[in-house]
Amino acid sequence: MSYIPSMAPLRAAVDIVIFAVTRGKLRVLLIKRGVPPFEGRWALPGGFLRDGEGLEGAARRELREETGVDAAFLEQLFTFGEPKRDPRGRVLAVAYFALLSPEAAAAARPAAGGDAAEAEWFDAHEPPALAFDHPAILDYALQRLRWKLDWSTAGFGLVPKRFTLTELQKVFEAVLGRKIDKRNFRRKVLALEVLKATKEQREEGLPRPARLYEFSADKFERLRERGVLFPF
Amino acid sequence: MSYIPSMAPLRAAVDIVIFAVTRGKLRVLLIKRGVPPFEGRWALPGGFLRDGEGLEGAARRELREETGVDAAFLEQLFTFGEPKRDPRGRVLAVAYFALLSPEAAAAARPAAGGDAAEAEWFDAHEPPALAFDHPAILDYALQRLRWKLDWSTAGFGLVPKRFTLTELQKVFEAVLGRKIDKRNFRRKVLALEVLKATKEQREEGLPRPARLYEFSADKFERLRERGVLFPF
DNA sequence: CCAAAAGTGTTATGCTTACACCCATGC
DNA sequence: GCATGGGTGTAAGCATAACACTTTTGG
Numbered sequence: 001m002s003y004i005p006s007m008a009p010l011r012a013a014v015d016i017v018i019f020a021v022t023r024g025k026l027r028v029l030l031i032k033r034g035v036p037p038f039e040g041r042w043a044l045p046g047g048f049l050r051d052g053e054g055l056e057g058a059a060r061r062e063l064r065e066e067t068g069v070d071a072a073f074l075e076q077l078f079t080f081g082e083p084k085r086d087p088r089g090r091v092l093a094v095a096y097f098a099l100l101s102p103e104a105a106a107a108a109r110p111a112a113g114g115d116a117a118e119a120e121w122f123d124a125h126e127p128p129a130l131a132f133d134h135p136a137i138l139d140y141a142l143q144r145l146r147w148k149l150d151w152s153t154a155g156f157g158l159v160p161k162r163f164t165l166t167e168l169q170k171v172f173e174a175v176l177g178r179k180i181d182k183r184n185f186r187r188k189v190l191a192l193e194v195l196k197a198t199k200e201q202r203e204e205g206l207p208r209p210a211r212l213y214e215f216s217a218d219k220f221e222r223l224r225e226r227g228v229l230f231p232f
Numbered sequence: 233m234s235y236i237p238s239m240a241p242l243r244a245a246v247d248i249v250i251f252a253v254t255r256g257k258l259r260v261l262l263i264k265r266g267v268p269p270f271e272g273r274w275a276l277p278g279g280f281l282r283d284g285e286g287l288e289g290a291a292r293r294e295l296r297e298e299t300g301v302d303a304a305f306l307e308q309l310f311t312f313g314e315p316k317r318d319p320r321g322r323v324l325a326v327a328y329f330a331l332l333s334p335e336a337a338a339a340a341r342p343a344a345g346g347d348a349a350e351a352e353w354f355d356a357h358e359p360p361a362l363a364f365d366h367p368a369i370l371d372y373a374l375q376r377l378r379w380k381l382d383w384s385t386a387g388f389g390l391v392p393k394r395f396t397l398t399e400l401q402k403v404f405e406a407v408l409g410r411k412i413d414k415r416n417f418r419r420k421v422l423a424l425e426v427l428k429a430t431k432e433q434r435e436e437g438l439p440r441p442a443r444l445y446e447f448s449a450d451k452f453e454r455l456r457e458r459g460v461l462f463p464f
Numbered sequence: 465c466c467a468a469a470a471g472t473g474t475t476a477t478g479c480t481t482a483c484a485c486c487c488a489t490g491c
Numbered sequence: 492g493c494a495t496g497g498g499t500g501t502a503a504g505c506a507t508a509a510c511a512c513t514t515t516t517g518g
Contacts, residue, residue, distance in 0.1 A: 010244055011242060012242060012324055049242070049313070051240045051315075051322075052315050053315065054313055054315060055312075076310060076311065077310060079287065079311040079326050080306065081286055081287035081326070090283075092244055092287075092324065092326075118427045136298075137516085164497085164506085165497090166496090181481075181482070182499095183482095183483085183498090183500080184480075203379070207489060207490080208488040208489045208496060209488085209496095210494075210497060211494080211498090254502070342480075396473095408473090412511070413474080413508070413510085414471085414472095415471090415472070415509095416509085416511085419507095422508090423506095438469080439468040439515080439516065439517080440468075440470050440471085440515040440516045440517095441469095441515085442469080443470085443471090
């Protein structure tokens with residue numbers, strides 16, 4: 001590992017697939033590139049890894065810079081390294097995916113700046129044409145999200161701190177793209193024993209007010225010990 | 233993405249966790265480092281990414297260089313990028329894991345060369361002290377392998393082209409570290425409908441000869457279409 | 465006939481799915 | 492009293508897990 005066959009410059013970028021569910025649909029945050037290559041094209045937010053910065057740290061930084069908020073969930077997805085994937089030279093893309101609550105997504109002011117001329121939320125299932133190999137990255141992130149929903153507590157990252165079971169269900173439906181039976185859904189998530197019912201209810205509204213739940217981190221730990229959760 | 237905040241040199245290494253099951257145990261191939269840093273320590277085989285080479289291509293090349301054989305299964309694991317993980321400077325490690333059949337593992341002549349003074353198979357559950365952050369990489373690979381065994385066809389990567397059901401079961405047991413019920417195991421793998429019984433039997437031996445099976449790639453495709461398989 | 469591994473079914477249990485009605489609230 | 496979403500139970504089918512004996516072969 002000390003023999004170095006190539007000294008061609010290499011850079012590493014961290015790209016983030018930022019998901020949120022708003023108005024009943026799964027959205028992804030994209031930026032419009034303000035500089036070449038792919039100037040004017042939509043792309044995943046991202047940037048180069050800096051000196052002394054870890055990969056996850058870089059992802060968090062990008063996320064903050066791009067949205068001004070923190071994600072409930074951030075995890076490494078895959079590293080893309082085709083030699084020609086970036087016309088500027090050799091760039092590895094370490095892709096992350098992040099989940100934002102609707103509150104966070106609303107609070108986010110997707111900031112132009114850096115390479116980004118503008119930033120906007122798109123329907124994640126019908127994205128515009130994307131720069132680089134970002135279509136593949138987005139596809140992969142969608143797959144992974146659908147998968148993890150069933151298995152892990154990732155779904156709770158897309159929901160506000162307090163939420164009704166119907167809201168949670170709508171999030172699952174938006175991600176999976178299909179209807180779920182209400183009774184079965186409730187039975188299943190309650191059986192996980194990671195939800196705490198609060199005393200409060202959704203603010204008085206037109207129909208019957210719903211009970212608010214919140215995610216319980218301590219119960220969650222027990223889940224992990226039982227091996228129910230999926231680390232990847 | 234064209235603003236470049238840091239020009240400190242960056243390199244990418246591809247490290248491979250090469251598994252095989254031999255004599256009833258899950259083994260991992262390690263090399264003994266012949267050069268600093270960590271000279272004399274055991275480490276995962278790996279090397280620097282070369283110009284014009286894709287990540288998976290680099291992994292395949294390393295694997296060939298290290299063992300002289302091809303893997304039945306190769307997949308990206310995770311990218312490790314702590315700034316201090318390599319004392320020589322900034323090095324990203326893109327980790328892969330590979331599965332070898334016992335035949336391939338036997339045919340492999342783990343070659344010294346490059347940074348490696350020697351190479352040897354170790355019990356994957358009781359590895360020696362490892363260089364760099366390789367303990368974390370190995371742990372992660374073990375987790376992933378256990379996970380994938382259950383619901384992907386990864387397990388077939390650890391078995392010869394033709395194998396008996398008992399051999400397959402022993403492989404599962406070696407990886408999972410527990411006994412499995414013979415009848416349930418057989419029912420389950422046969423229900424997958426990816427195994428073809430061949431006419432042949434294991435060469436005449438002392439006890440009753442067993443039927444040989446082989447993996448059927450076309451049936452496997454149907455499985456994937458049914459969504460039973462897991463892409464990660 | 466003995467040793468050694470191959471092969472084979474049934475039952476109980478829990479999980480998943482499908483399915484329909486009453487309830488509480490604001491207007 | 493009506494419109495709206497909130498909330499609840501049961502039965503069928505399916506997968507999983509536990510469990511023991513007979514068969515084939517070579518020596």
